[in-house]
Amino acid sequence: MPLDKELLAPRRSIRIKYWRQVFDGNENILAFKGYENTAISVSQRDNDYIVRSWESHSGFMLWENRIKNVGLYKNSNPIIENDAPKVEVIFATNNPDVLILLEGITVINLNVIDGKQIWRSDLADSSTILYKLVEFNGKVYGVGLKKSFSSYTIEVVTYDISSGILKTQLLNSKVGNIKDMTVLGGGTQDGFIIWSEGGFIRVNRLGTTFSEQTSLEELYENVIPSFGDANGNLELLDLNIGSRTEFLVQVPTKKGNTAAAFKVDHVSGRLVALYDFEERSENSIYSATFDKNERIIISRSRVVAENVSEVEIIAPSTGTILGNYKIPYSLNSYGNLVKSVLDVDSKAMGYRMLVISADGSMHFWKDHDVVWKSEESLAHTIEAEFLDLPERKLWTQESDELAEQPEETETISPLIRYLRRVKTHIEQLKDFPAYLTAYIQRLITGDYEAEFKSTNKSKVSLHRDTFGFRKLLIFVTRTKLVALDTINKGQIIWSRFFGNDVSEFSNIFIGKSVTRLFRLNGLTGENFIPAENENSFPPELSIPITTKHDIGEKSLKGCKVVKNNVQPFDIIEIWTLNFPEGESIAAIAHRPPIEKIASLGRVLGDRSVLYKYLNPHLVAIATLSTSTSTDLNIYLVDVVKGSILHHAIHENVGSSHPVRIAQIENSVVYHFWSENNNEKGYVIVVYELYESENKDQRFESSVFSSFAHDRPYVSAQAYMFPYGVNAIGVTTTKHGIATREFLFALDTDQVFGVSKRFLDPRRPQHVLTNEDKEEMLIPYDPAIPDNKKWVLSYHLSVAGIRHIITSPALLESTSLVLAYGLDLWFTREAPSKTFDVLSEDFSKGTLLATILGLILSILITKPMVRRKKLNARWY
Amino acid sequence: MHSFIRSSFSCLVLILLSLFAIPSFCVETYKIEGKLVPSSTLKDLSQLEPTTKIILDGGKYSALIRKNGKFVIDDVPQGSYLLEISSKKFIYPKIRVDVDSEGVKPFVTIIGSEWSNTGPSLQYPLELSARSTSEYFMVRDGFSIASLFANPYIIMMGFSVLLLFIMPKMMANMDPDALRELQENQTQNPLAEMPDLSSTIANFMSGGNNNNANAERRRN
Incomplete structure (x- = not known):
């Protein structure tokens, strides 16, 4: 069961998602555990912890319990650094109780059936932090570390399952790090604490004060020969196999690392060595399960070569190697292995394993094969771009003929050239039957993409289709680049993991804080090798750019890139725009860098023209001020000189819903939650910018310059919007003739398209005159209709969309739309209907x-x- | 938001200072409760998606529905809120909820109307039923012979074809006197006096007189 930050989804080995619950962005899932036919999740929102129970087959919530004031008595300076488990969830063996450890100090006992709290206990002593909960024989043991002078002492807190706290007890111990300690067992058997101290591994049976110890030297010499080369500290690995008491000890060696399996004997409480895994030069990950004979099975997986990983399946109790499998795995695409979960087939020999890689992708392996893999890192996409594909090359012989030089032509006699042409045609004839069948098939089905939907995945030729619907989508995730095909349901063309070189990508094409620049071939993902005489970057740039325009900033800075003698480029700050006290940027919209505008003006009903204000350096900024009431300020800024061209204020804007803004051509659209007395609800405002308020009037100068003192005329209109919006996009078409459609990512995880005709400040508030009808205006209505037919994604759930980007196809009517965030969703949208192709309804x-x-x-x-x-x- | 955090922070300080005071003392909060009930559009609550959410004021407070259709929104301070039910399958009415010291009062509201006008009040705890199902698809009209024959042009054509067969038979069965009378009537038909469009245009182009043209035509 995978666990993402805001996502809860059970998944079985076959690739079907049963249900999914996406949590709010400000709520983090901390723990998730199954219990009979329910699942318990613990999440944190602000300062509260929320425990929920879910029905595992339907995904319905059964109960919810909010736990408040956790960690009130906590010591402000954390006593133990690194990755301590924040939350631990266990189920009692004999009672229907769930025990939850929060923040290392609060233990809560809830009834699993209805979520009612049975007892709660907060540790009063702030120098102890609990890490593990173990339950057996009607008692709950919380195992933690207590700070003493130079190291930590193990402290055990005992609770009665039905009433709460009983006693706390310190063990005579010295632990340097949380990794030196592990807790095993519980449930139906006794629990044990194992820790390494000095040259010994010590074992304590929970509930007693006595501890057994085993000397490491003795282990190294006699029992585990491979530990002889140890070159570092022991690390205790918990195999997470319920109440079993087997565990692993891993040790780095001079040539790599080695590990051994141990077991705590239930009766004597002593350490028993089970198996020596021997030294390997690569990093290994381990996972364990038990077979139908209750025999423990451990897997060791590691990447052995660039394209191969190896899985060893071992039964430590008998010391036999059950299998050794080589599995294709691309280190370059996925990075190292991080975590694995093993399952052994009931028929003894086979195994199944779920593996998670460094890039976050999941792989499901069965014996020698990869059953499926899933590129989970796409959920963390930072930016995405469309990449146009090249046209299919002309048939070579024909193109040879076409490329013939005049000198060459003179040397060949016409007869030979004629014969050559006939020969070419005869050779082309052999492709005719295939062409004919494809043509007939296309005529009958109307499917122009059939030729790309090849079943043979290994050999996909990358070229454009008839209508330009096929493009590559390049995604930049935190540490990875992935290229998907828009046809074939987003098949992955290539992916490349940069985790070893790059800590985090911040941007694809414009580097904000990038220390290294990568230039890749978009079709293959390999490093791009520029031709000899090609300059990789233009020698001089002096375009003004805005930087530091991150959300939350209190000012906007304009910078200029200039050529410098010392470094190749230098950034010089040219202006700063400070917003009034208390205001910070909530949203920013730029005009798209490539934009086709069909008409410079808007033709009105009487054939006169309003000229559009088309300033390529216009940036729309929304700021929120929190001084007295929350005000939304909209600024239209010319970034060449940092001047404000237009400013508008909306009072009483709720901060509960984010403000979103978008810009295209001469229009600006923004959406917010209004708390006004007149209008409580979502509001959408549209601006249209014209050179003048008067018809047929333009700026005096024939050349547009940001340094001229021309300000646009802003015409605006506001409407109530039926939904909350998380992202705004606009359709783009080849020539920009088709009516634009604004695309909204809704709170309901859907994509909603509203035609520009509805978001038009010229919608008249009176009865339509003949001129209005000529202009094809729609009368004003305060509400944008909630028309479900406008939902592009219909009933599909596209969760957590953060961006919507669009790209034109070769057809003027059609725009390619990609919405991404937690989910990816791609579609084709025809905002003015498909006027240049036969409709599907035909x-x-x-x-x-x-x-x-x-x-x-x-x-x-x-x-x-x-x-x-x-x-x-x-x- | 900031003031909200600040107030909760001051709450925290207050709690720390007066450890024995009742925590609910600083901000009085309320609980909004309700239930989605089956109706004619939603017969069985299991048809609802598990992700159905109750949203207050654009997501300031929210709650998931439980399996039995019940929902509870905790910790709501006094104020006036817009309550929405976010469901992909069903459309629910939007509700205005006023929370004050007397309790929770729900009203019907319509988007686009002024907030100061409260609609009819509703019972509390809320019992909400789906107004309709969401129809995302337009029905594609497929090909059928019946629809083809329902087309007025086809009917017109069929009728004229029918007349083509029936008229000569009718004429043949007619009394010869009546037929003659009919033919005479036809020559005096006022429609025949109407100027012919094509000839009018032709005359206009050539500058001729259309009376002449008509007269000539009649002579023919």
């Missing part, structure tokens, strides 16, 4: 039937007419 059957009907009627009437004509001659 019934070829009707057409054929009509033609047949006409032929039939001609056949019937022809002899009748002939007879009549003949008769007419006679009489």
Whole structure:
């Protein structure tokens, strides 16, 4: 069961998602554990912990319990650094109770059936932090570390399962680090604490004060020979196999690392060595399970070469190697292995394993094969871009002919050239049957993408389709680049893991704080090798750019990139725009860098024109001020000189819902939650910027310059919007002729498209005049209709969308739309309907039937007419 | 948001200072409770998605529904809120909820109307039923012979074809006197006096007189 930050989804080995619950962005899942036919999740929101129970087959919530004031008595300076488990969830063996450890000090006992609290206990002593809970024989043991002078002492807190705290007890111990300690057992058997101290491994049976100890030297010499080369500290690995008491000890050696399996004997409480895994040069990950004979099975997996990983399946109790499997695995794409979960087939020999890689991808292995893999890192996409594909190359012989040089032509006689052409055509003839079948198939099904949907995944040729619907989608995740095909349901073309070189990507093309620049071939993902005489970057840049425009900033800075003698480039700050006290940036919208505008003006009903204000350096900024009431300020800024061209204020704007803003052509659209007395709800505002308020009037200068003192005329209109919005996108088409459609990622995890005609500040608030009708305006209505037919993603759930990007196809009517965030969703949208292709609704059957009907009627009437004509001659 | 954090922080300080005071003393909060009930559009609550959410004021407070359709939103301070039910399958009405010291009062509300106008009040705890199902798809009209024949053009065509066959038979069965009368009537038909469009245009182009043209035509 995978566990993402905000996501809860059970998954079985077959690739079907049963249900999913996506938590709010400000709520983090801390623990998740199954219990009979329910699952318990613990999440944190602000300062409260929320425990929920879910029905595992349907995904319905059964109960919810909010736990408040956790960690109130906690010491402010954390006593133990690194990755201590924050939350621990265990289920009692004999009672229907769930015990939850929060923040290392609070233990809560809830009834699993209805979520009612049975007892709660907060540790008063702030110098102890609990790490583990173990339950057996009606008692709950919390094992933690207590700070003493130079190291930590193990402290055990005992609780009665039905009433709460009993006693605390310190063990005579010295532990340097949490990794030196592990807790095993519990449930149906006794629990044990194992820790390494000095040259010994010590074992304590929970509930007693006595501890057994084993000397490491003795272990190294006699029992585990591979530990002889140890070159570092022991690390105790918990195998997470319920109440079993087997565990692993891993040790780095000079050439790599080694590990051994141990077991705590239930009766004597002593350490028993089970198996020596021997030294390996690569890092290994381990996972364990037990087979139907209750025998423990451990897997050791590691990447042995660039393209191969190896899995060893071992039964330590008998010391036999059950299997050794080589599995194809690309280190370059996924990085190292991080975690694995093993399951042994009931039929003894086989195994199944779920592996998680450094990039976050999941792989499901069965014996020698990869059953499926899933690119989970795409959920953390930072940025995405469309990449156009090249056209399919002309048939080579034909292109040879076309590329023939004039000198060459002179040397060949016309006859030979004619024969060569005939030969080419004859050779092309052999492709004719395939072409014909493809043509007929296409005619019948209307599917132009069939040729790309090849079943043979290994050999996909990358070229553009007839309508330009096929593109590559390049995703930049935190440590990885992934390229997907828009056809074939987003098949992965290539992926490349950068985790070893790059700590985090911040941007694809414009580097904000990138220390290294990568240049890759977009089609293959390999490093791009520029041609000899090509300059990788233009020698001089002096375009103004804005930096530090991150959300939450209190000012906007304009910078300029100039060529410098020392470094290749230097950034010089040219202006700073400080917002008034208390205001910080909530959202920013730029105009898209590539934008096709069909018309410079808007033609009105009386054939006069309003000229659009098209400033490429216009940036729309929304700021929120929190001085008295929350105000939303909208600034339109020219980033060349940092001047404010327009400013608007909305009072009483709720901060509970984020503000979103978008810009295209001469329009700006923004969405927010309004708390006004007049209008409580989501509000959407649209601006249209014109050069003048008057018709047929333009700026005096024929050249547009940011340094001219021309300000746009802003025409605006506001509407109530039926939904909360998380991202705004706009359709883009090849020539920009088709009516634009604004795309909204809704709170309900859907994508909603509203035509520009509805978001138009010229919508008249009076009865339509003839001129308005000529302009095809829609009368103003305070609410944007909640038309479910406008939902592009219909009932599908596209969770957590953060961005919507679009790209034109070769057809003017169609725009390619990608929404990404937690989920990825790609579609084609025709905002003005598909006017340049036959619609899918077009019934070829009707057409054929009509033609047949006409032929039939001609056949019937022809002899009748002939007879009549003949008769007419006679009489 | 900031003031909210600040107030909760001051709460925290207060709690720390007066450890024995009742925690609910600093901000009085309320609980909004309710239930989604089956109706004619939603017959069985198991048809609801498990992700159905109750949202207050655009996500300031929210709660998931439980399996039995019940929902509880905890810790709501006094104020006036917009309550929405976020469901992909069903459409629910939007509710205005006023929370004050007397308790929770729900009202019906319509988007686009002024917030100061409260609609009719509802019972509390809330019992909400789905208004309709969400229809995302337009019905595609497929090909059928019946729809083809329902087309007015086809009916018109069929009728004229029918007349083509029936008229001569009717004419043949007619009384010869009546037929003659009919033909005479036809020549006096006022429609025949109407100027012919094509000839009008032709005359206009050539500058001729259309009366002449009509007269000539009649002579023919």
